[in-house]
Amino acid sequence: MKRILFTLLSFILVLSLVGCGGNESSTSTETETETTEEKVVIGFVTDTGGLGDQAFNDAVHSGLLKATEEFNYELKIIESKEIGDYADNMRTLLNEGASVIVVAGAPFADSVSQVAAEYPDKYFLSFDSEVDGMDNVSSTLSKEQEAAYVLGAFAGLVSETGIAGYVAGVESPLQERAINGFKAGFLSTRPDGKVIDIYAGTYNDVGKGKEIASTLYDQGADYVATFAGACNLGVFQAATEAGEGKYALGAALGQFDKNPEKIIASQVKTIDLAVYNALAEFSKGEFSSGIVVRGIKEGGVDILYNPDAELVSSIASEEVLNKVEEI
Structure with a gap:
């Protein structure tokens, strides 16, 4: 500390x-x-998905808004257009008076390391990007594979076709962990099943998400999980067009409002809470550098079911839900 x-x-x-x-x-x-008291300025650099991605940028923003209101911070935001903009966007906010920079996403790691070295008297809160050994950087990582495993196990228990699809974002260790976790969970409850995973190669192309999901449904998947930022919205659209018996599994903070009749469950990260807690600590004059890893036990990840209990019960029996709970 x-x-x-x-x-x-x-x-x-x-x-x-x-x-x-x-x-x-x-x-x-x-x-x-x-x-x-001069307000402490918090700078938020989004990834290329930007605000309104209905995923992690919005989740981070939610935590920032809560902290800003409660601790009287001033919030400044730059939405990134390209990965190559990350470092300069951080510098811009720092030169405009930001004391703390907040970022989220694995592609930020190199930029955070570079800019944090240039501004040793400033502080960096990095979520999902691993930066270690710097006194002014705090990295919070999640055990995506744990929530993905449980979600996969659920899908294996309810799938009629024995085939599930998975739409990932940009290739990274984070995405690999999530894919492997989902596959392992699915096969643990459906040993004769199959998971087809496809990378979108982006986090902000709704059309690409829809195209990939449509392909997966056509290949027999009745459940398609998605972990790909704004691409998720396209997956949800494809689930509707695929018709009866085809469902989606969401991410971020649940996303159930994006397609209430088709998103049955979601793998979630409480990144909004992690952001809020880090800034609450900062408001007390404290900063924890290094790496923190949060899984299900730590409250960092979990799965959520659609709040429409009747819809969920029409697909998953109480016995199925109990089995998932025991995992």
Whole structure:
């Protein structure tokens, strides 16, 4: 734990009132001290999906808004167009007065390492990108494979065709962990089954997500899981067009409102809570550098079911749900 100091701007106004009368004199001095606190600026650099991706950028933003309101921070945001913009976008926010930079996504790792070295007196909260050995960087990683495993096990128990699809974003160790976790979970409950996974190669192409999911449904998948940012929205559209008996499995914070009749369950990360907690700590003058890894036990990942209990029960019996709970 590293202790940090915030700068307070204090203004002192001294008013001296002097009164004279007869042979007596008296001097009255009144000192009024007014202290105003300069807001700490938090800078958020989104990945290429931008705000409104209905995925991790929005989840981070949710945590930032809560922290900003509660701890009186000032929030500045730059939405990245290209991965190559990440470092310059961070520099821009730092030069505009940001004390803390918040980013989320594996592709940020190199940029965070570079910029953090250039600004050793600034702080960096990096989610899903691994940066170690720097005093001014805190990396929070998730055990995606744990939630993916449970989601896969659920899919294996409810699948009628024995085939599941998986739409991933951009190739990375994070995505590999999630894919492998889902496959292992599916095969644990459906040993004779098959999982077809396809990378979208992007996190912000709704049309690409729809195209891939349509292909997977055509190949026999009745459940398609997606872990690909804004591409997820295309998967949900494809589930509707695929018709009866075809469903989607979401991500982020659940995304059930994006297709209430087709998204049965989701693998979720509580990244909004992680962002809020890190900034709550910072508001106390504390910063934890290094790497923190959060799984199901730590409350970092989990699966959620569609809030429509009737829909879920029409697909998964109580026995199935109990089996999933025991995993």
